[in-house]
Amino acid sequence: MERHSIAISVNGQWMKTEVTALDTLLEVLRNSFGTLDVKNGCGQGDCGVCTVLLDGVAVNSCLTLAAQADGREVTTLKGLGTPDDPHPLQESFVRHGAIQCGFCTSGMVLVAKAFLDENPTPSREEIREAISGNLCRCTGYKKIVDAIEDVAGEPGRVGRRS
Amino acid sequence: MTDTRYMRPGSLDEALEMMGEHWPGAKLLAGGTDLIPLFRAARYSGDSGSADLGLQGGCKCGDCRIEPFPDVLVDVGGLDEIKGIRRSDGFLEVGAATVMADIAADPLLNETVPILAEAARSIGNPLVRNRATIGGNLATAAPCADTAPPLLVLDAIVQLASPEGRRELPVADYFLEYRTTSLRETEMITGLRVPIPPERWAGGFEKVRLRKSGAISVASVAVMLELDGATCLNARVSLGSVAPIPLRAAAVEKALEGRRIDAGVARECSRLVQQHISPIDDLRGSAEYRRWVTEAVVARTILKAVGIEGTD
Numbered sequence: 001m002e003r004h005s006i007a008i009s010v011n012g013q014w015m016k017t018e019v020t021a022l023d024t025l026l027e028v029l030r031n032s033f034g035t036l037d038v039k040n041g042c043g044q045g046d047c048g049v050c051t052v053l054l055d056g057v058a059v060n061s062c063l064t065l066a067a068q069a070d071g072r073e074v075t076t077l078k079g080l081g082t083p084d085d086p087h088p089l090q091e092s093f094v095r096h097g098a099i100q101c102g103f104c105t106s107g108m109v110l111v112a113k114a115f116l117d118e119n120p121t122p123s124r125e126e127i128r129e130a131i132s133g134n135l136c137r138c139t140g141y142k143k144i145v146d147a148i149e150d151v152a153g154e155p156g157r158v159g160r161r162s
Numbered sequence: 163m164t165d166t167r168y169m170r171p172g173s174l175d176e177a178l179e180m181m182g183e184h185w186p187g188a189k190l191l192a193g194g195t196d197l198i199p200l201f202r203a204a205r206y207s208g209d210s211g212s213a214d215l216g217l218q219g220g221c222k223c224g225d226c227r228i229e230p231f232p233d234v235l236v237d238v239g240g241l242d243e244i245k246g247i248r249r250s251d252g253f254l255e256v257g258a259a260t261v262m263a264d265i266a267a268d269p270l271l272n273e274t275v276p277i278l279a280e281a282a283r284s285i286g287n288p289l290v291r292n293r294a295t296i297g298g299n300l301a302t303a304a305p306c307a308d309t310a311p312p313l314l315v316l317d318a319i320v321q322l323a324s325p326e327g328r329r330e331l332p333v334a335d336y337f338l339e340y341r342t343t344s345l346r347e348t349e350m351i352t353g354l355r356v357p358i359p360p361e362r363w364a365g366g367f368e369k370v371r372l373r374k375s376g377a378i379s380v381a382s383v384a385v386m387l388e389l390d391g392a393t394c395l396n397a398r399v400s401l402g403s404v405a406p407i408p409l410r411a412a413a414v415e416k417a418l419e420g421r422r423i424d425a426g427v428a429r430e431c432s433r434l435v436q437q438h439i440s441p442i443d444d445l446r447g448s449a450e451y452r453r454w455v456t457e458a459v460v461a462r463t464i465l466k467a468v469g470i471e472g473t474d
Contacts (some may be wrong), residue, residue, distance in 0.1 A: 090388025132375030
């Protein structure tokens with residue numbers, strides 16, 4: 001079996017492993033690096049629970065080969081903030097109760113982070129469009145949009161930490 | 163599990179060399195949004211968990227379109243040479259590895275060929291659009307490739323390269339039959355040249371879909387009209403998802419030419435679309451519905467191009 005040695009920066013720490021050509025970034029993050037805050041959902045780019053930031057761009061890690069991420073920077077939810085020192089978006093999601101089962105939350109927060117970096121003062125409709133690749137089966141989205149809207153338009157808050 | 167080797171060329175020439183050396187075992191990878199789920203499906207389709215169980219030849223169900231695993235994956239997604247959007251003489255040059263998000267957001271592209279930006283914006287969802295490329299959209303050659311209808315009415319030219327050399331092809335000559343294209347062995351799409359339409363041309367794009375995001379088209383329509391006031395001098399109309407390949411509707415185009423466009427004329431001309439299409443029944447819609455909706459949306463898109471909206 002053909003193996004490739006790769007190195008990926010995961011939340012600022014360079015991680016090395018061996019992969020086959022067809023291993024996805026999602027599989028390697030979860031199974032080799034133990035980055036379990038990245039979730040495994042549909043496996044085909046419909047649900048968004050596997051979202052990571054690849055060099056700052058929100059992508060489906062199930063639609064990215066691990067080999068494609070070789071030499072690049074991956075940020076997962078834990079890279080944004082910790083329970084002791086949460087990111088403003090994480091705080092806002094908690095404050096607004098924008099979480100029920102929590103399975104979509106990691107992807108939602110990461111997508112919101114990348115989106116607000118690009119568009120710091122979005123309309124509600126633009127926020128809805130931005131999270132349209134992330135399915136939530138609990139909340140009906142209102143509280144998630146509320147949480148993102150609450151953080152929007154506060155310069156310096158969103159960009160913190162990466 | 164598989165013996166596939168991943169290769170990341172540093173230049174286009176190197177990519178072509180790899181294609182030549184490993185053909186027919188070489189497969190191009192760019193955004194991977196179409197290819198990677200197919201590999202995944204093939205990897206997990208063994209029923210005993212034994213990794214090599216018949217998977218080398220792809221899925222045998224006959225229903226899903228699963229690729230046999232290639233010997234070599236040549237990842238051209240990161241090649242700067244075939245990325246980006248720029249103006250050159252009367253053309254817009256779009257690199258094959260340009261992602262949909264960049265096409266959707268590019269100011270120059272939105273100003274000169276807005277129907278292409280609109281089509282790119284309608285594809286997948288924001289996450290998919292950050293990876294999916296326009297070259298991949300054409301290489302996959304699905305009937306529902308949403309950038310195909312606008313490229314057809316813009317008379318775009320596909321730029322191709324292989325170890326043997328380069329050539330260009332009108333996008334109308336690129337699609338041959340269902341998922342079959344003019345791409346030759348070892349050949350790859352490097353970019354598109356899109357003629358920037360002169361002043362008097364106006365366009366429209368419409369995609370019928372079951373929801374706003376993450377939806378594959380039920381039918382899609384692109385229109386470009388050369389107008390003198392409301393009179394149509396030249397017309398181009400194209401369709402996606404309603405035939406084995408994306409195609410132009412010559413009968414509709416001919417009927418529109420020389421006419422002063424109003425709702426009645428648009429409706430009358432759009433009826434002629436029926437002779438061009440051969441839609442299928444699938445999860446997204448019945449053939450009967452597709453016939454009905456295509457005709458209605460052709461009329462709507464014609465009116466949109468002329469600047470008459472919401473009257474149909």
